[in-house]
Amino acid sequence: MLHETVTGVLGSEPGVSVQELVRRGGAARVLLDESRDAQFLVVGSRGHGGFSGLLLGSVSAACAEHAHCPVLVIHGDTPPPPVSP
Secondary structure (H helix, E strand, C coil): CHHHHHHHHHCCCCCCCCCCCCCCCCHHHHHHHHHCCCCCEEEEECCCCCHHHHCCCHHHHHHHHHCCCCEEEEECCCCCCCCCC
16 A cells, blocks of 8 residues: 555656655654654644644654654645656
């Protein structure tokens, strides 16, 4: 399922290096552990619309505050960036 999602967004030959990992555990803890060796962490944030849509979820907030690398939070209604040919 992960590979299908990555391929659906980036195409079969992405222009960037992508490492697909599946880990067991709480999402925030696993992502924070993985951030120790990462160059960049991208997480999603479920949008709720209106004012609450401006707030981060607990996982994205924990990552933004405690990650060991830069973090980009993508909201659910943000379209993916265009893929370069």
